[in-house]
Amino acid sequence: MARPEKHTAHTDFFLLRKIVGLARPYRRQFFASTGLAILLALLGPARPLLIQYGVDHYILEGDQRMLALLSILLIVLLIAESFARYLFNFLTSWLGQHIIKDLRVRVFRHITRFNLRHFDTTPIGTSTTRTINDIETINNVFTEGLIQIIADLLTIITVITIMLVVNWKLALVSLSVFPLILLSTYIFKEGVKAAFNRIRNQVAHLNTFLQERISGMKVVQIFSAEEQELAKFKVINDEHKKANIAAVWHYSIFFPAVEIITAASIGLMVWYAGYNAISQEASIGNIFGFILFLNMLFRPLRMLADKFNTLQMGIVSADRIFGVLEKSARTPDNGKKTADHLSGEINFDQVWFAYKDEEWVLKDLSFNLPAGKTLALVGATGAGKSSVINLLNRFYEINKGTIRIDGTDIRDFTLESLRANIGVVLQDVFLFSGTITENITLRNPDIPFAQVEKAARMVGAHTFIENLPGGYDYNVMERGATLSMGQRQLISFIRTLVYDPRILVLDEATSSIDTESEQMIENAIETLVSNRTSIVIAHRLSTVRKADRIMVLEKGVVVESGTHEELLLADGHYRKLHDMQFAEAG
Secondary structure (H helix, E strand, O other), X not given: XXXXXOOOHHHXXXXXXXXXXXXXXXXXXXXXXXXXXXXXXXXXXXXXXXXXXXXXXXXOOOOHXXXXXXXXXXXXXXXXXHHHHHHHHHHHHHHHHHHHHHHHHHHHHHHHOEOHHHHHHOOHHXXXXXXXXXXXXXXXXXXXXXXXXXXXXXXXXXXXXXXXXHOHHHHHHHHHHHHHXXXXXXXXXXXXXXXXXXXXXXXXXXXXXXXXXXXXXXXHHXXXXXXXXXXXXXXXXXXXXXXXXXXXXXXXXXXXXXXXXXXXXXXXXXXXXXXXXOOOOOOHHHHHHHHHHHHHHHHHHHHHHHHHHHXXXXXXXXXXHHHHHHOOOEOOOOXXXXXXXXXXXXXXXXXXXXXXXXOEEEEEEEEEEOOOOEEEEEEOOOOOHXXXXXXXXXXXXXXXXXXXXXXXXXXXXXXXXXXXXXXXXXOOOOOXXXXXXXXXXXXXXXXXXXXXXXXXXXXXXXXXHHOOOOHHHOEOOHHHOOOOHHHXXXXXXXHHHHOXXXXXXXXXXXXXXXXXXXXXXXXXXXXXXXXXXEEEEOOOHHHOOOOOEEEEEEOOEEEEEEOHHHHHXXXXXXXXXXXXXXXXXX
């Protein structure tokens, strides 16, 4: 469930502290940026002061020599300010990029350690938004938000202070419209804040929708559902457009309003200064200086509301990101033993499991699989077969009972070593963009190419790989789109074989294979299960005949168990499944 996006001042301050804490490894750059912000706040007002002094003392008195020196000093100040501004912008951008790089790695590492239950309930698009869009907003906090706000506030305070010192009466007249701009800024900030919140939500909806439809494009096209999905996309896209237009509307009102208020302030100041110039309460230099001061004052005021919204959006995004980082959806990894040198004996002892509450998928399941033997699990869809291997790998945690390997509770093993010794071949083979070699080794530098080639020859896949353009360097594209189902399955067998697991699990590994590839796959399976403890899940009973033991599951309960021949003679559930399949096959 998403965390609430409404915050109190206390929680906002707490989140802001956590955001600033992200800069701890780069504290030097952070403090340097803050120091430059102070320097810019002092350098900016120096030029109007010098111009004001020059008008009153050098221009009106015709002192060309001092006017030339003043011009040189102004150029030096301008160069110094430009250089400081360059350093300030570069440092804040550098800081933001380094922080989000670290944060993105941290979030990705955390997400990859979530258990599968998290991914069952969280849309992929949501995780994508958290890792990309929301983290990018944190970058804006440093490049356009927090430090920029500090710089602008210092500039405003410095300019107002100087104006009051130079001519407090003229300053009060000039700033008489200040409450109007503060009110306009507040209204703008609140309006844009709501619009930005709406935009962020719509971006998440777009990401989720596109992720699902692009991943399932084959289904969309099979059922000619392009127009229906396009209609849904148009609705979501239209909501995204409306959210952005709402934000643009606030900008289109606010900036002209600020320009009018700024012009009114300058007009009042010129009127008052001109009226009092005769009595010499205001000089011509004051007029020139105050025009520059007011422009310098209202420019950051115009942008301050926007930057506060950037900061607010950063706080909202930070709340979401820290919510992910604080989420305890990880499988407990408190084991101390390393699963090395396993013989592979598996024991399920009165295991109960449910994906939700007490809707039991497995009920009091008990069996013992000796090391080096093969167990086949058969049964109707939803009988609990895949749940057995999910529990063995600790992708999910059991509710009751114990699972042991070589007599040791699997929770006593370190998670990494446990999974390293259990090889899983799934029905739906997932291949990443990259070469065949990279998909086999998963870029593990400890697996040499010779080991890859040896495994490919063992499962009978070397010839087909060599015939591909580029051989083992052939790019399989996203999800292995350029390979047939049988070829993808063979690559998954090689991938499992090179990691040399002691325990092997085949989950419907032959159900989607064409007849031409079936013999090759079955030969590969024989190679894989040789001298390994194996659990085979299959709808095709022809692939489980040679199993040392076959268990028939129904609604999470073992209803039959024995060899192929024993179960046929028992004339029970297995015999019915067997006769039904072979009758369908003619």
